[in-house]
Amino acid sequence: MILYIAEKPSLARAIAAALPSPQKKEEGCIWLPNGDCISWCIGHLLEQAEPHQYNPAYKSWSLDHLPIIPIDWQWQEKANTKKQLGILKKLIKKATLLVHAGDPDREGQLLVDEVLHYTKVPAQKLKNTQRLLVNDLTPSAIKKALSNLRSNNEFAALSRSALGRARADWLFGLNLTRAYTIRGRQAGYQGVLSIGRVQTPVLGLVAARDKERDAFVPKDFYQVWASVQTPQGVMFQAKWRPSEACQPYMDEENRVLSLPLAQNVAQRISNQPAIVVEANYKQKKQTPPLPYSLSVLQIDAAKAFSLSAQQVLDTCQALYERHQIITYPRSDCRYLPTLQHKDAPAIIAALARSGGDLQQGAQNADASRKSKAWNDKQVTAHHAIIPTTQAHKAATLSKTEALVFGLIARQYLMQFYPEYDYLASYIKLDIAGGQFEAKGSTPIALGWKALLPTKNQTKDPEDENQNALPKLSKNDELWCRHGQVQEKVTTAPAAFTDATLLAAMTGISRFVSNKDIRAILKETDGLGTEATRASIIELLFKRGFLIRQGKQIHASQTGRAFIDCLPEQLVTPDMTAQWESALNGISLGEASYQAFMESLESNLQQLLSASRDMPTSALQNLPASTKNPFAKRKSSTKKRTTSTRKTTSTKSPATTTKRRPKASS
Numbered sequence: 001m002i003l004y005i006a007e008k009p010s011l012a013r014a015i016a017a018a019l020p021s022p023q024k025k026e027e028g029c030i031w032l033p034n035g036d037c038i039s040w041c042i043g044h045l046l047e048q049a050e051p052h053q054y055n056p057a058y059k060s061w062s063l064d065h066l067p068i069i070p071i072d073w074q075w076q077e078k079a080n081t082k083k084q085l086g087i088l089k090k091l092i093k094k095a096t097l098l099v100h101a102g103d104p105d106r107e108g109q110l111l112v113d114e115v116l117h118y119t120k121v122p123a124q125k126l127k128n129t130q131r132l133l134v135n136d137l138t139p140s141a142i143k144k145a146l147s148n149l150r151s152n153n154e155f156a157a158l159s160r161s162a163l164g165r166a167r168a169d170w171l172f173g174l175n176l177t178r179a180y181t182i183r184g185r186q187a188g189y190q191g192v193l194s195i196g197r198v199q200t201p202v203l204g205l206v207a208a209r210d211k212e213r214d215a216f217v218p219k220d221f222y223q224v225w226a227s228v229q230t231p232q233g234v235m236f237q238a239k240w241r242p243s244e245a246c247q248p249y250m251d252e253e254n255r256v257l258s259l260p261l262a263q264n265v266a267q268r269i270s271n272q273p274a275i276v277v278e279a280n281y282k283q284k285k286q287t288p289p290l291p292y293s294l295s296v297l298q299i300d301a302a303k304a305f306s307l308s309a310q311q312v313l314d315t316c317q318a319l320y321e322r323h324q325i326i327t328y329p330r331s332d333c334r335y336l337p338t339l340q341h342k343d344a345p346a347i348i349a350a351l352a353r354s355g356g357d358l359q360q361g362a363q364n365a366d367a368s369r370k371s372k373a374w375n376d377k378q379v380t381a382h383h384a385i386i387p388t389t390q391a392h393k394a395a396t397l398s399k400t401e402a403l404v405f406g407l408i409a410r411q412y413l414m415q416f417y418p419e420y421d422y423l424a425s426y427i428k429l430d431i432a433g434g435q436f437e438a439k440g441s442t443p444i445a446l447g448w449k450a451l452l453p454t455k456n457q458t459k460d461p462e463d464e465n466q467n468a469l470p471k472l473s474k475n476d477e478l479w480c481r482h483g484q485v486q487e488k489v490t491t492a493p494a495a496f497t498d499a500t501l502l503a504a505m506t507g508i509s510r511f512v513s514n515k516d517i518r519a520i521l522k523e524t525d526g527l528g529t530e531a532t533r534a535s536i537i538e539l540l541f542k543r544g545f546l547i548r549q550g551k552q553i554h555a556s557q558t559g560r561a562f563i564d565c566l567p568e569q570l571v572t573p574d575m576t577a578q579w580e581s582a583l584n585g586i587s588l589g590e591a592s593y594q595a596f597m598e599s600l601e602s603n604l605q606q607l608l609s610a611s612r613d614m615p616t617s618a619l620q621n622l623p624a625s626t627k628n629p630f631a632k633r634k635s636s637t638k639k640r641t642t643s644t645r646k647t648t649s650t651k652s653p654a655t656t657t658k659r660r661p662k663a664s665s
Contacts, residue, residue: 002036003095004132005088005112007102010321011134012040015101018142028087037091041102045085046075046114048170063182066608067175069601073167075118085115092119100152101132104382105330106587107531109155110162131155135328137320138388141343161587168579168600172197175604176570179611180562187616193562194543197576198528199536200563203545204571205504206496207555207563216492221255222262223486226436228274228429229479234470238274238429238436240265259485266483269431274478277435278428281471284441285421288414288448290334290373291384294530295506297407302499305403306551309502309534315404316385323397325390326408328382330531335378336386341370346389348416351409354394358409361451365416373415386412410451417448425469431480440466495552498537505533508573527573544623561618567610575603 006012016023016030016038024031029039051058051068053076058065077085092098098116102108116126129152134145176195184193224240242249242256249258256262292300298312307315316329344367351362373384387409394405421444429436472478494500504510505527528536540546545559555563569575582599585591 001095002097002099003091004036004038004099004101005092005115006038006040007108007111008042008321009040011101011103011137012038014137014139014324015132015134015142015146018139018146028084029091037095039088039091040084041088041111041115042081042084044111044114045078045081045088046118047078048166049074049076051174061178061182063179063612066179067171067601067604068178069171069604075114088115089119092116092121095125098125098129098152099132099149100129100155101134103330104133104135104328105531106158106162106165106529109158110166113152113159114163127153129153133382135331135382136388137324137327138390140389141327157589158587160593161583164586164593164596165579165583167597169197171600171604172607176607176611179608180565180614183565183611183614183616184562184619187619189558189619189622191558191622192543193619194539195566195570196536196539197579198532199540200566200570201508201527201573201576202501202505202536203540203555203559204563204566205508205573206501206546206553207560209493209496210555210560213492213495218492219251219255219257219490220259221251221257221488221490222259223256223488224262224265224269225484225486226269226274226429226431226480227482227484228431228436228438229481230470230472230476231478232470235481236427236438236440236466236469238427238431238438241435241437243435255490259487262485265434266485269434269436269480269483271482272432272480274429274431274436274480276427276472276474276476276478277430278426279472279474279476280424280426282424283421283444284424285419286447287419288371288417289411291336291386291411291415292408293332293334293384294330295332295502295533296334297385297404298534299499299502299506300407301404302497302502304407305400306498307400307404308498308537310538311400312404313531313534315400319397319401319405319408323390323393323401325388325393325397325405327384327386327388329385331382331385332530333379333382334373334384335375336373336383337379338374338376340383341374343389344416347387347391348413350389350391351387351394351413353392354409356394356406358391358394358406358413361410361413364450365413367416369416369418371415414448414451417451418445420447420449421445427469427472429478438466438469440469442468495549495554497551497553501537501553502533508577527576556623558622561622564618565614565616567607569607 004012004015006015012030016032019032019036019038020034022033029037031037049070051065053074054068054070058068092115098121100109100112100116102110102112116129121129130149131152131154132145132149134142136142173194173196177193180193180195181191184191226238226240227235228238229235242254246256246261249261250256294313294316297316298307298309301307301312302309313329316326319326320329348362348365348367351358353359354362385408387405391409394402394409397405423442423444425438425440425442427438429438496504508527527533537546540559541548544556545562547554547556563571579600582591582596586593586596
């Protein structure tokens, strides 16, 4: 009997739809006519064991217990999914061949692997386990995936990497949260002061921006614009570029701060000849933007529709699981496998039957075009988010679903349109000894931009202020009719919004000064993963560390005070950069899981020492918390009497971890 183990019931149903009928549905599984079976997890069926399962004394929070580091790691069964785990145990024992059908990412790999190891699958059966990689829930796509099964052993390193991340997060989150929460209680604060490898740097990012805004002092600065006329009577604007002689009157960003200087320049160039020093005109092409990854989709949806990251993720899950109208949404990839291109005619045809703006866009798409999005070298476990051949169902979507799906479908259709063609213009002038510049672009052919709303179609790709400039040659003599001083005021850095905070998390390297760390972050996914960023932001709101003011996101009084108490290592993204670099090395088989954990435990000891030395004055007089972390609560699992030295150990995939006990400090 072949047993397919899906990550969730919706995926199991989709796999079943691609396999022969008649099928028999039983509780927790679906039987196929040949005797094979499909069952499923419900997300994680297992979780890291609670500290008190290693030692009952850990039920109480005490600095004397820290650090809590298991000698032999163990899983615990999640209370609300025990029944499904029981069903899987029986089926796994009965099966002759197992097929791992978790989501095609690091977390999906571990999610099923942990069940296989927890249920003590015999070594040979484990070795023979196959891997089914599903990115698209349509029957045709799943049939294709079923015909291309791979050995699950190929993904052992990926599983170890996920396990390393999970255990590292447990160690840091649990120990440091307890340490700082206890220190907060000593200062009179009764809330949870949670620490997380990703959540804390995100809070630090917002708090730093708020402080920068608070300390900002606006400055007046001045620009000089020349209104220039050609002999044919065509008018355009040119901007003054101050010379080095003006440096004493400028700031570090070369903005002129002296009004008399700007007024003098404006007066001096009025009614004066303007000689063309340089005139360049280049026809340029702009390729369509790549299809969406989840983060880029969340950013665009926040900008266009003010949707939060969590709203976009939830909507995408519905579009993927319930409607089967898009491919796997928790993707960090913006490329597509070359084989997928042959599905383009069917997908475009489905979009042409979907109605609305998409219908017209699909009818004008050329399915034979192949943009740079199709690149096998850039595709990992999953590809970009695109529509499926079920796209004709778009008319049945809710308003929010339709908005998000519209973005995904439009971005896909762009791949089948020509490039945006425009003329980039640059003119440099000498007016009364001063240098002036004008830049602009003139659309020639809209290409893929024809799919954008009209207001966005002719936006200059180089962000210049003029759409068109006259055709000129070097040494042409023009006339400056008058100069004009434009008064401006420097503005504080913008407060974070859902869109800009997500962009900061994905492009976190921009906020790092250390060159080595910045280089690492450029090679990783940034802070968090595609699947976790939304929940991390939401958690910070639930903890009361972040607050909303309209569309703006700010650190609360508690959040800012907490950040002020923490060592720099916890507040900056440097640590997560180093973790991600090590975890990526583990996933590629280039680094050791054991070495990663040993280094992490050493660092944890140092951070706990820092927590004990922390001055608690900043945590006094904070707003009262609505939750008391020290209140007694019922355990979600049955009480076990175990110790840190004698536990039911579950070996990780291809990993055995045995450690000496750590001394408390």
